[in-house]
Amino acid sequence: MSRADVAVAILWLGATFYALFGGADFGGGLWDLLAGYDDEKGGRPRAVIRRSLTPVWEANHVWLIFVLVVLWTAFGGAFSAIFTTLYVPIALAALGIVLRGAGFAFGKSIEGLRERRLAGATFAFSSVITPFFMGTVVGAIAAGNVPADGNGEPFSSWIQPLPLLIGAMFVASGGYIAAVFLIGDARRAGEAEMERYFQVRALAAAIVAGVFAGVGLIALHSEARYVFDRLTDQGLPLVILSALCGIGVLVAVRRRAPSWLVRPLAAGAVVGVIWGWGVAQFPYLLPTSLRIDQGAAPGPTLNVLFGVFAVAVIVVLPSLGLLYTLSQRDLLEHD
Amino acid sequence: MPPLDALPLAASASNLLAAREQMAFTLGFHIVLSCIGVALPATVLVANWIGLKKGDEAAIELAKRWSKAMAVTFAVGAVTGTVLTFEFGLLWPHFEERFGAAFGVAFAIEGIFFFLEAIFIAIYIYGWKRLSPWAHWWSGVPMVITGIGGAFAVVTANSWMNQPQGFTLDAAGKVTEVEPLKVIFNPATHYEVPHMILAAYMVVGFLVASIYAVGMLKGRRDRLHRLGLLIPLTIGLIATPIQLFVGDTAARAVADHQPAKFAGMECIQETGGHQTEYVGGICTSDGVKAAIPIPDLDSFLVGFSPDTKVTGLKSIPEDERPPANTLLHLAFDTMVGIGSALLLLGVWLAWSWWRKRDIPQTPWFLRIVAVTGAGAVLALWCGWIVTEVGRQPWIVQGYMRTEEAVTEASGIWFAFALVLLLYAGLGTAAILVLRSMSKRWREGYSGADVESPYSPSTTAGEAGK
Ligand code: HDD
């Protein structure tokens, strides 16, 4: 494995963390949106969602920054090619991030029911459009619509069945991860009704995401032959792993299995897809126009990235752990 | 789908202007929030420390309120910072394409600081009710360190753009070798980074003090307001003299390494010794009009002797001269003027404190403090105008022109218009939310009762409403 390959692996790890944590965060917004306008009915699930999201909202999204910075530092050419081609969906995703952050930042401190509703609706709505457009970007890359020297088609590169399907799949899988996490949170809080509420949604989202994945495979066959061929060959074990985890979750959720079992299974289903995609693209960064070894940054730069990644894992993960524990801890004084 | 792709959203010839305007606007917005992220944590901890040491309820209350306000500005800062990251690709893709391998090194390090700052701000806010008082205080210390570390990493990236080094180019202009340490510790790091961090402490110190000065002018003269004025004002006033010293170092370094920028900001036309320092005025190709001239001072400031030779714009090739010289010159003078005025304010307060152990008893003192916040922010913007506009036409001094970096994408003006609209909304909402928090505090809610992002809900089930 060359240094450039390791850099890609780190890029993929960052993307995996983002898909899991950021995805869960977007998914929370999706369920918030679907909880309905009615405060009577929507209030309780919303409370569960907000309680789970609040402390870690920010940290979840730093993974995206991490991915972008690694991409431009290690693979400046690919970064430029992607941004000069897919600037429309990327800008729309950025718009979603701004709206979402604003909804989050102001939602809690704002006064007045109408304003709160507006902030909440902005947050929920942008939780859907952001992952959707991010998915179209990934889909367009996989479909080979990004030429190595950039400035590809700004619209037809992503307004195609495969990118659109992957966008939809991103939304559904975020909803799926979020629902699985929320089951556990509701259970810990002793809210049996909410636990069932999110069980139903986890199952529904799993099925929807599975259907999108299936249809996506067909689209992959016609639009991204290189990726399809490798996915069903070298990538097959990962695809199977993902499918098994997905089915495992369906069973485990229905049987009310404990969180330590359900959560890793749900994560496994997503991780399988992401790494399957990675294996299927190999050795291309942009199939089939730019290989990983073409235009990677010089060794010392990549070493810095490795160092940064190591520090991130050593320092950031325990701090995150501390925050999670603290957010689930009881108050010192009871007031 | 060819017709869609051919949509004539905008002519790309004007992309450069649109992209520069958008970059300047979004950075100018972000930098104010990021100053708060860099320097407010320390201000909060000082208040928290005084509160714990002296059992001072008012100080604790201030720390609680400020940490809640910080959560709001931090969340908006994170959003606007994310936009900046996207803009590197959306506006300047060829910059990263060519120099990402070198320039990215500093940004990669910044990522760690962002992570930790985001986590520890949430920990501190959660900790108010979940940790013992001193454990809670210590949980705030990482916010201070990561704020400074994050500022170091971004600003060092910018100083590398001003004085690039630590890389080798091949014949095609591609980066082949990189020496990360030389990239990170480039010749502009030692003045740009401290100058920015001190600026952050000044902005926060004076901004917070302004708010309490206005409150005191309205007759609220309780202990909370006095402390709320004195703690941040002291921090700002301590930073000021150091800032002037660092700024002076910066100016000399710029004269040495970026003579075109220096000539632009001082309106120097002809190369030579005995250069006049002009205060204010309008820059034209035959000298400065309507300025106050001080003979020889410019040469003296650069080399401590009136004979020091300073490069003039006419010795620099026409296509390497910075644009908008009057703007550059006035921006520089405004920054220096505000810095000097704040220094005098510090002398006044120190004198009064030494004589009477109190702030000066004239309403004029409070009136002046009330505008220092805006003044510090103005100085901050002016400094960045000097740095960024003064570097033009280069994006990487001497290596890459800004016009080579800009995207070919269409619709940049449209995007810029959207950004203006969006940020107007964001800014308005942020101010309204902060004001409504402050109104509730005045109505008697304690700092702990008002909700903010990252904070746990105060009453069960509340969050759903
Ligand atoms: C509170 C804000 C503030 C104050 C009072 C000052 N500055 Fe400043 N200045 C900044 C805030 C700032 C900044 C944070 O906006 C800049 C932009 C880039 C940087 O590193 O700091 C800056 C840049 C900057 C530069 C350009 C550096 C470059 O292009 O690399 C020079 C020459 C000075 N400053 C000089 C001064 C002098 C001589 C001052 C007072 C006597 C002064 N500054 C006060």
Ligand code: HEM
């Ligand atoms: C945060 C405070 C900053 C402010 C207020 C600021 C201000 C500006 C301004 C006014 C411009 C437009 C120049 C022109 O129109 O002629 C600009 C451009 C730019 N700045 Fe900065 N800048 C800041 C920090 C940075 C940092 C830290 C970086 C990079 C690490 C950076 C990178 C750029 C780039 C890439 C451009 C566009 C190209 C150019 O016009 O030079 N800036 N900025």
Ligand code: HEM
């Ligand atoms: C081109 C320049 C810049 C870029 C691309 C950039 C990028 C970012 C990003 C992505 C974030 C969000 C991180 C998160 O999610 O927590 C952020 C926040 C932040 N940035 Fe910037 N930034 C720039 C300029 C600056 C400058 C000049 C400073 C400081 C002096 C600064 C200081 C901060 C701080 C302290 C935060 C934490 C959030 C806050 O306090 O508001 N940034 N920035």
